[in-house]
Amino acid sequence: MRFSRRHPLFVAVVLCASVIVVARPTVAEGDGGGVPGTHSEEGVSARVARLFEEAAVATRRYEAGRQAAEAQKTKARRLEKLLARERKQIAVLNADLGRIARAQYREGGGVPYTAQMLFAENPEELMRGRRAAWQADLAVNNAVSKSRRAETRLAADEAKAARAWRALEEWKTGLSGVKQTIQQKLEEAQWTLQGQADAAVAAGACRGAVRLDQPDDGRSRAWVAPVATYELSAGYGSGGERWVSRHTGQDFAVPIGAPVRAVGEGRVVKVSCGGAFGMEIVVEHADGYYTQYAHLAAVTVDQGDRVTAGQWIGQAGTTGNSTGPHLHFEVRVTPELGSGVDPVPWLRKHGVEL
Template sequence: MRSLRRHPLFVPVLLCALAVLAARPTEAADGGGDSDISAQVARLYEDAAVATQQYEAGRQEAEAQRGKAERIEGLLDRERREIAVMHEDLGRIARAQYRTSGGMPLTAQIVLARSPDELMRGQHVFSQANLAVSNAIDKSRRAEARLAADEAKAAAAWQMLEKRNAQLASLKKDIEQKLEEARGQLQGQADASVAAGACRGAVRLDQPRTSFTQTWVAPVETYELSAGFGNGGARWANRHTGQDFAVPIGTPVRAVGAGRVAKVSCGGAFGIEIVVQHAGGYYTQYAHLAAVSVDQGERVSTGQRIGQSGTTGNSTGPHLHFEVRVTPELGSGVDPVPWLTARGVPLG
């Protein structure tokens, strides 16, 4: 990670950018229609991802700053010890100068000197002692000034660290709160569609700029695996027919490969679902969605966002139910994990 110290404008620009994200009003607050909620959630989802990324970058920089501050504290302790030693040296020089009559008046030294050479040697010793004392005093003063500057630097570093972290955390929390509210609205609309047995229609989502070079991808970008293929339980009539991905409501769902949308439906145990037909005779299903962004019969590409996850139908919490089948209908499923692994997409 690049150091913020080499880029002094990074922090204010970052905070301004996040402030813009946090300040963007929701569509509901602006009186936007219900059909816009999917796009709103998708936008807030991206904003939250940016805020989280920048917050983590700031947190890592904070750790580096913490280490720097601890090193400064170590330096301060060393400088304090050095100053204490200097003070001891000053006392030792002063005592030695007193014992050797270094402070004797020049007239007395002339009277007591047994020869001009002895007088010159005495003057030389006296000058050297004064020079040593003067140098020690100057060195001590410089060290004390450096100590004061380092103490101020350490205090400023900690203050900047705490202020930046507080700002980043506040902006991140604000965006996530807006996202949570929008997710609730999206799921409410989805539940109404399922209850009515009629889909609201496709709401187009902005597609990621990244073009996928691989033929197959995971159905969601970030996830935790939950119920797997073949699991038993009271929630299923026989056994679990797919792989569940635990993700928040509104998470963009991707087509795992290129194909054609064979089915879009709302209602029943799967809630809102999409089935995509792929070359080679396989079908993939994406169920318990909150919204769809494709129409039946539409061609899709690898990684294209085709919907948003939810918890519609027979679902106990937000997740994506993903199946791989040899027919478009339930009952012909194969285990999605080894199927995707064999196509270069290991899950875990």
């Protein structure tokens, strides 16, 4: 793949790419004593949260690298046409050199000037001939210089393009490696966290709130979705073998450890571990409704705590009656099961579109 050296934007992009590779995110290491398998619950939860952030950064950088590569491919095709045009121009110049040389030969350009003076019958005619020969020589010299400059420029273009393309490929490879490393560490930490959650649920006793640093996202909305990034799965009222009658909430497919947010301001009225919902939280809101967050892998609040909209109150998991990582979210008119309403229109009424 080739590029023209007359387009400095490509080099600037590659230099930026190199900076990104150097400034790759630091992968969080074990923070619960440093010995594998001995992390405290709080240490693993914090590690998962940090790795989620680093994975998001790595994904954004990798996506930026992929888009840059696609843009360069498009640019490469355009610049390849310019280089092809340069080659055609060089071929035309070489043809011109041959034509001029042949013309000089036919017009006596190879006869010594002294001999031409001896045999000339008309000095004025001789001078006109010499002037024409001088102009022809000048044309030849100009054509030769132009051809050499074009060939030099073409060689420089191709060399610079090769270096730039190699740098871009190394950049993409580096970003891919960073992303893969973080994902591997994240997966390991996720299942460690889930194992601790399963043990707590089996014992029927939560270990207490895991205090995580809250995101500095400038929360200003009164109501938000319970998770930031998700895919909707089982909805309210749907049927299924794992439910006694109908599904009582809305499920959000998210990975283990994904931060779970309070949808609105309220007070935590229940934190429990055990039973079909596994690890769960129930929050009472000022309008008299209650929201439930179930199948968690960790909780970051205690019963009685006040929470705000968007505050991290737990981490998603797959505890209890669950077939895979997700958040089970309910809206109720009482704190207890059996009083649920459809969460989707309820959230929509509060300005939250899923």
